């Protein structure tokens with residue numbers, strides 16, 4: 394039976410939805426890498442495997458394009474919410490999706506299910522929760538050196554690990570130059586997503602991201618959550634703000650209990666039936 398994959402994007406951060414209820418081939422890191430390969434595969438920043446249905450619980454597994462798994466994905470949860478509606482798994486306007494980072498509450502903001510609000514959990518700046526090596530402390534503007542250059546770094550978890558660096562000017566080149574050092578720096582035992590952030594005013598910030606396990610992407614939902622939480626904690630913004638990335642914008646709200654609310658759109662690209670030869674190549678990658 395041919396494998397069928399649905400392709401979506403969140404602000405240009407593109408994902409393949411692989412539904413195990415329709416595709417019997419089990420995903421492995423090597424198969425995810427091959428599917429995400431933009432030259433020999435379908436091409437994507439990651440894969441969302443699910444829904445895994447256990448009673449009333451709807452779970453998904455979030456894969457990065459390098460074949461690693463992660464606890465959370467902001468664009469991923471909105472995309473998965475759109476898929477669940479498109480595929481007829483969900484009819485309600487409010488429900489939860491479970492991933493390795495915990496439960497994410499989702500609310501559809503339109504009939505089509507293409508604009509969604511997600512409660513991304515609580516931001517934590519505590520080193521043992523990000524994690525960051527060294528004594529337990531909150532990591533706010535701590536000097537860290539990447540590529541022999543010192544930066545004022547704020548680290549936090551929004552289910553997955555992020556670092557945020559405030560800068561006067563940001564660019565793709567700059568975030569890639571930092572990210573290639575920071576992603577796997579020794580102080581991050583689970584690696585880390587890297588954001589550089591420019592504060593435009595108290596209700597607008599701009600970011601560029603170099604993702605753990607995916608490299609440069611046009612947008613990161615969890616990265617936006619991290620940047621917004623950091624900007625608010627640093628006293629640079631109001632609790633509600635717009636985050637601008639090369640791929641588009643998200644609306645963010647930081648609640649007093651540090652819960653992060655994210656609102657944004659999702660785009661549906663289309664359904665892809667994998668060819669027999671490609672499927673055989675995938676099947677041969679069984680590790």
Ligand SMILES: N[C@@H](CCC[C@H](N)C(=O)O)C(=O)O
Pocket residue numbers: 406457462463464465466467468469553554586604605606607610612613614615616
């Ligand atoms: N693009 C995603 C982030 C995906 C996970 C991240 N690369 C990680 O490994 O934590 C998003 O929209 O949040």
